[in-house]
Amino acid sequence: KQEVTQIPAALSVPEGENLVLNCSFTDSAIYNLQWFRQDPGKGLTSLLLIQSSQREQTSGRLNASLDKSSGRSTLYIAASQPGDSATYLCAARTGANNLFFGTGTRLTVIP
């Protein structure tokens, strides 16, 4: 069974800092990997989707990379803002559309 791990569980950074969130998965036979953002009491919003054949995806200040062979993905956030404060989850998709989620990294950006 696919196991997805996110470290650290929580992270606090001052505004303006660049940061990296980490995601690791045990089974490299993934179809794709997705990064989500979850605000307190809300649902999940998809941020970036990386297909298994891709190495990275970018959206604005966000860049996600994927290294299937090592079972790792990173989410890079440039020039962090207080509005970036949220929990970030990664999820690896195996066959049949099933997603396996990490437990998330709670990010706090301090003004």
Added chain:
Amino acid sequence: NAGVTQTPKFQVLKTGQSMTLQCAQDMNHEYMSWYRQDPGMGLRLIHYSVGAGITDQGEVPNGYNVSRSTTEDFPLRLLSAAPSQTSVYFCASTGQDRQYFGPGTRLTVT
């Protein structure tokens, strides 16, 4: 375009009661799924459906039933609620490989 909607937002049940969590999407997605989110455990798949009339079990299906009579709707039924089913429940639909989540239902079973 409302996306994925879920009702109710909050619910309190007594042990042994039954209820249905509603989920609907207006994006004409074939694939829909239900997850539960518990502290420290991440989201876990309960049931999923690849189209109307077709459902299958996920990782934690015990105590839950689903049906899919239309493309739009995918209700989740709790047959006899137990305190272990206290959780936040999310419905999602998948389109072009991307998952779209509803706002969630926070369920407490006493």
